[in-house]
Amino acid sequence: MPSDTLNKEENILGVQEIVKRIGSTRADLIPVLQAITNQFGFISQTAMEELSQLMNLPTKEINSVATFYRMLSTQPRGRHVVQFCESAPCHVVGGREVFAALKQALALEPGQTSPDNKWTLLTTSCLGVCGIGPVMLIDTDMYGNVTPEQVKEILSRYE
Amino acid sequence: MKAVRSMILVSNDSESLVRGSEKIFTAFQQQLQQYGLTEEVSLSMVGDLGYSFASPLVLIYPEAVVYGPIKPDDVPYIVEEHLYKGRIVEEKRAPAHELSGRVAWLSARKGTLPAENRVVLKNVGLIDPESIEDYIAHDGYTALGIALQKTPDEVISIIKESGLQGRGGAGFPTGIKWGFVNKTYGNKKYVVCNADESEPGTFKDRVVLEGDPHAIIESMLIAAHAVGADEGYIYIRGEYQLAIDRVETAIIQAKEYGFLGENIFGSDLNFKIHVHAGAGAYICGEETALIESIEGKRGEPRSRPPYPTTNGLWGKPTLVNNVETLANIPAIIRNGPEWYRKLGTPSSPGTKVYTILGNVNVTGLIEVPMGITLREVVSIYAKGMKSGSFKLAQTGGSSGSIIPASLQDTPMDFESFKKAGVSLGSGALLICNDEVCIVDLAKVLLNFFRVESCGKCTPCRIGTKRAYDILTDISQGKGTLENLEELLTLNKEMLELSNCGLGQTAGVPLRDMLNYFRAEVEAHIRLGVCPTGVCPMGG
Numbered sequence: 001m002p003s004d005t006l007n008k009e010e011n012i013l014g015v016q017e018i019v020k021r022i023g024s025t026r027a028d029l030i031p032v033l034q035a036i037t038n039q040f041g042f043i044s045q046t047a048m049e050e051l052s053q054l055m056n057l058p059t060k061e062i063n064s065v066a067t068f069y070r071m072l073s074t075q076p077r078g079r080h081v082v083q084f085c086e087s088a089p090c091h092v093v094g095g096r097e098v099f100a101a102l103k104q105a106l107a108l109e110p111g112q113t114s115p116d117n118k119w120t121l122l123t124t125s126c127l128g129v130c131g132i133g134p135v136m137l138i139d140t141d142m143y144g145n146v147t148p149e150q151v152k153e154i155l156s157r158y159e
Numbered sequence: 160m161k162a163v164r165s166m167i168l169v170s171n172d173s174e175s176l177v178r179g180s181e182k183i184f185t186a187f188q189q190q191l192q193q194y195g196l197t198e199e200v201s202l203s204m205v206g207d208l209g210y211s212f213a214s215p216l217v218l219i220y221p222e223a224v225v226y227g228p229i230k231p232d233d234v235p236y237i238v239e240e241h242l243y244k245g246r247i248v249e250e251k252r253a254p255a256h257e258l259s260g261r262v263a264w265l266s267a268r269k270g271t272l273p274a275e276n277r278v279v280l281k282n283v284g285l286i287d288p289e290s291i292e293d294y295i296a297h298d299g300y301t302a303l304g305i306a307l308q309k310t311p312d313e314v315i316s317i318i319k320e321s322g323l324q325g326r327g328g329a330g331f332p333t334g335i336k337w338g339f340v341n342k343t344y345g346n347k348k349y350v351v352c353n354a355d356e357s358e359p360g361t362f363k364d365r366v367v368l369e370g371d372p373h374a375i376i377e378s379m380l381i382a383a384h385a386v387g388a389d390e391g392y393i394y395i396r397g398e399y400q401l402a403i404d405r406v407e408t409a410i411i412q413a414k415e416y417g418f419l420g421e422n423i424f425g426s427d428l429n430f431k432i433h434v435h436a437g438a439g440a441y442i443c444g445e446e447t448a449l450i451e452s453i454e455g456k457r458g459e460p461r462s463r464p465p466y467p468t469t470n471g472l473w474g475k476p477t478l479v480n481n482v483e484t485l486a487n488i489p490a491i492i493r494n495g496p497e498w499y500r501k502l503g504t505p506s507s508p509g510t511k512v513y514t515i516l517g518n519v520n521v522t523g524l525i526e527v528p529m530g531i532t533l534r535e536v537v538s539i540y541a542k543g544m545k546s547g548s549f550k551l552a553q554t555g556g557s558s559g560s561i562i563p564a565s566l567q568d569t570p571m572d573f574e575s576f577k578k579a580g581v582s583l584g585s586g587a588l589l590i591c592n593d594e595v596c597i598v599d600l601a602k603v604l605l606n607f608f609r610v611e612s613c614g615k616c617t618p619c620r621i622g623t624k625r626a627y628d629i630l631t632d633i634s635q636g637k638g639t640l641e642n643l644e645e646l647l648t649l650n651k652e653m654l655e656l657s658n659c660g661l662g663q664t665a666g667v668p669l670r671d672m673l674n675y676f677r678a679e680v681e682a683h684i685r686l687g688v689c690p691t692g693v694c695p696m697g698g
Contacts, residue, residue, distance in 0.1 A: 086604070
């Protein structure tokens, strides 16, 4: 969900509900941040301030954890997040060519979000399905044995 | 279990799922109903059958015929021919040579390879991972019963005698580690299973968790009894959603059966297990970073000593073992240490699970005794190079070594590799042909460390970035010979000054590159040419 549609009250209520469900001890922090990322697309400043109250932790401490892990995001992302594996096993079986095709098709560099908020392109380290490289992940859909020719067709499946 | 005349197993690991194994399963359900065979034929989704190359696979017993790769459209014909009319569909069989020796319960059959001997993957692909009854029917939880009749010291000496070494990469003797935790005084101890498998090219632990989750629960219970722990964590990397789901299901089932809870098997063992999903950080595979992460902090490694065996999770004595290490435990308890020592080599007993990747004909997973050679892996299991000729293999993910052709006949065990100055790592074998440029490969490997360095200590944070920048310069034709000396210095400094294994091994690709492929690197600098034509050079 892009930032401009994020309702502050909904965000706060959502955070409260998540903390109630998962817990408010220090060990619950990462699962809570993961749940917030999954529900709202990213961890907003509002969410961090609310968490700080609920979990009795400084916001800078929450920010420090939230920015450490790759699966947590403190920045708004596009409606669809494309993650391309940049590790060696995918690289040597044609990943280089596929990534070039992907960057061209999306007109994005890694880390960028398209102006219409549709796509965010990220690179990721190994996803652990190396037997079928090159591998890319769109939201939660995994694609294996991807060829440069297939890239456009795969992207066209997403609204 | 109900008696049936035929049994269909559909591979259902992550890779098969990507290739549509669920649709195949549904197609079988429909077809079996249509032919009225549902009472006579059982249908199960199982874990990885060992063959990424030909997945999704379908295995039909009692004939033990393996079909693959299968599409949903193939199902009606297979049901009609094989199950209704009793004729094997030859044209859909996975090529026989590809599967020889790869599937454990076929290994006793004529004409398969002698090297196959599954311990860790014994049940993977054979049982339904979501059924505890299936696990119990295959000797599941009997090792726990045996272990609980022994004292903790007796269990530890069995593991010590077996010679089992940690399979996470470092190869530390497991029994000794268990002994350390056992001997540490404390009224609260933890057992942690490290399933944060993030080494590029490594997915052996995923396959065990997806295909045989109860084996890990049983092993953790045995470890808990041996070290005196009453609580455990399985730290699974967040990307492994299927593995997380299967382990959570297995924990619920084990609780229902009384294998988790209080007074297990009427003994005084109490044990509960939590699943902690990672949030995407390679460094959390380092045991102290993993502990920090469970505690809800940034995954930054602690200074050691003290080690987790005395000061681990929340400061309590903690046993941390890798998935593959734990998966060896039940078989060792059931069959005894002498049996285990017969596998592998005298200094490295047991089997090793390898993932085979890269420019070879067959990619996938094998479990073979310690001590087989790279040449055997490439020619027998990987069925040779797909194109070009063998140039190098990269072992054990990014912190592994680069093995040149001259070391192809070195036995792959901890001791022989150490002697040759290379490392076995976590069991990934990335086989590269002569179209792969060494500079480009090293650049990708160093980029990985640059991205995954946690940034806590300076030699690693700055060293990985500097090395990556130098390699980028060389790949663009802007390198100098002095750069090469700087790379060696960086390797030495990162090795000696970094806080944890990530920084200490990050320079290994640099060292190996200059040891074995210096001429190729120098060609980039002296001649301004990338011999394989991979690097952009001028551009």
